[in-house]
Amino acid sequence: MAESSVKKFQGFQKNDDVANDAGGVSGKRLRSFIERIERLEEEKAAMAEDIKDVYAEAKSTGFDTKTIRKIVRLRKLDLEKRREAEALLETYKAAIGME
Amino acid sequence: MAESSVKKFQGFQKNDDVANDAGGVSGKRLRSFIERIERLEEEKAAMAEDIKDVYAEAKSTGFDTKTIRKIVRLRKLDLEKRREAEALLETYKAAIGME
Amino acid sequence: MAESSVKKFQGFQKNDDVANDAGGVSGKRLRSFIERIERLEEEKAAMAEDIKDVYAEAKSTGFDTKTIRKIVRLRKLDLEKRREAEALLETYKAAIGME
Amino acid sequence: MAESSVKKFQGFQKNDDVANDAGGVSGKRLRSFIERIERLEEEKAAMAEDIKDVYAEAKSTGFDTKTIRKIVRLRKLDLEKRREAEALLETYKAAIGME
DNA sequence: ATTGCGGTTTTTGCCC
DNA sequence: GGGCAAAAACCGCAAT
Numbered sequence: 001m002a003e004s005s006v007k008k009f010q011g012f013q014k015n016d017d018v019a020n021d022a023g024g025v026s027g028k029r030l031r032s033f034i035e036r037i038e039r040l041e042e043e044k045a046a047m048a049e050d051i052k053d054v055y056a057e058a059k060s061t062g063f064d065t066k067t068i069r070k071i072v073r074l075r076k077l078d079l080e081k082r083r084e085a086e087a088l089l090e091t092y093k094a095a096i097g098m099e
Numbered sequence: 100m101a102e103s104s105v106k107k108f109q110g111f112q113k114n115d116d117v118a119n120d121a122g123g124v125s126g127k128r129l130r131s132f133i134e135r136i137e138r139l140e141e142e143k144a145a146m147a148e149d150i151k152d153v154y155a156e157a158k159s160t161g162f163d164t165k166t167i168r169k170i171v172r173l174r175k176l177d178l179e180k181r182r183e184a185e186a187l188l189e190t191y192k193a194a195i196g197m198e
Numbered sequence: 199m200a201e202s203s204v205k206k207f208q209g210f211q212k213n214d215d216v217a218n219d220a221g222g223v224s225g226k227r228l229r230s231f232i233e234r235i236e237r238l239e240e241e242k243a244a245m246a247e248d249i250k251d252v253y254a255e256a257k258s259t260g261f262d263t264k265t266i267r268k269i270v271r272l273r274k275l276d277l278e279k280r281r282e283a284e285a286l287l288e289t290y291k292a293a294i295g296m297e
Numbered sequence: 298m299a300e301s302s303v304k305k306f307q308g309f310q311k312n313d314d315v316a317n318d319a320g321g322v323s324g325k326r327l328r329s330f331i332e333r334i335e336r337l338e339e340e341k342a343a344m345a346e347d348i349k350d351v352y353a354e355a356k357s358t359g360f361d362t363k364t365i366r367k368i369v370r371l372r373k374l375d376l377e378k379r380r381e382a383e384a385l386l387e388t389y390k391a392a393i394g395m396e
Numbered sequence: 397a398t399t400g401c402g403g404t405t406t407t408t409g410c411c412c
Numbered sequence: 413g414g415g416c417a418a419a420a421a422c423c424g425c426a427a428t
Contacts, residue, residue: 029292030167033157034422038169040150047143048417051136052412057131066131073137074282081275088268095265148416168419212381228365231355235369238348246406249334250423251322256330261423267404268333360421366408 055065154164192198253263322344390396 026161029160030162031152031165033162033167034171034174035169036153037150038174040153041171041175044143044146044150044199047146047212051139051143054132054135054139058129062125062288063126063129063132064128064293067286067293068132068136070282070289071133071287072140074136074279074286075133076140076280077275077279081272082273084268088265088272091165091265091268095262170416202421214393224359228355228360231351231360231365232368232372234351235348235365236372238344238351239369239373242341242348243343245337245344248343249337252333252337256327257424259326260323261327261330265336266330270331270338273331273335274338292358356413 055068059065059067133135154167158164189198255268256266257263352365355365356362387396
């Protein structure tokens, strides 16, 4: 369809400028999406930073961060296993019409 | 059941022992560190989830996510470059006694 | 050291040609490493191919590959958990001087 | 068809147990598929391990692994390109009745 | 039959 | 060099 050929051109705006679609709104919307994403990525980076800080603090009080990482990882594996098992169970249930 | 998962993860213990630092507190502190880390990792994962959602929403309104990703990445690089430049400037200022 | 100035030039050979380090041997050795790697990567790709074939065969005999993948993944998580737990135990032992 | 309703029940086995389809064989077959897959994945992982070892060896003899990786990747792309070209040639031949 | 799409795995690049 | 996040590849599905 005609729109598809248009689609690939969306997403292009002059940097640091207001929306500039000739009379359109897609530029504004794109800008909004980008800003939301950037905001969330900042928050994510802040979390990563915080995690690093906690490890540093633990280390400064005499803990071995390598060990802590192992523990955290192991617990995460536990969690994943449990989730996988549940997912598999759901699959089974669905297969026998119990869903 | 929560308790059993507690027992096995108290950091430095002689194997399979419930006692935690006979009269000490390092077990508690380790536990606290681990919980803080896990909490932060959950939040980080939630942010990642939110970002995915925004991309999905953008896509559903007709944008090409690949392009958006490129833009976000470029802007991030711009930002980093600017920060680098500012840091360099600060270094210069310090070098000439302007700090 | 003298070698460091040379080092950055290692790794560059005319393709499909014999080693041509003027009077040297590093070209031959590099070539040998590359060939070993490529051979191993071929074998790895062949394994991946075989795995695909098994899934295809399972599917063609009426099994649901998604379920099989889930099971395989779950079993793999089990294995990893066990390995992680053992590694953690080793860390503990080392920490209390039992290694 | 009747068979399709049956199909979804395949893939059910108690973990770590022998086939237990009442009088059936699908459990055995499933188990066999899973074991074949796991065996192949182990071999694949072993190949990956070997590749890592070769890189380590190359590094220990003074090569820059990053460079080697680049070379390997380039050569792989070359190979793919050549195969593509050959495939295209075959297509041409077929088109003009030369196959 | 082809092609796009969602979700998963694999690879790549990065930072520590 | 090893772990972690981003990017790419890939598989199966679906719609046409």
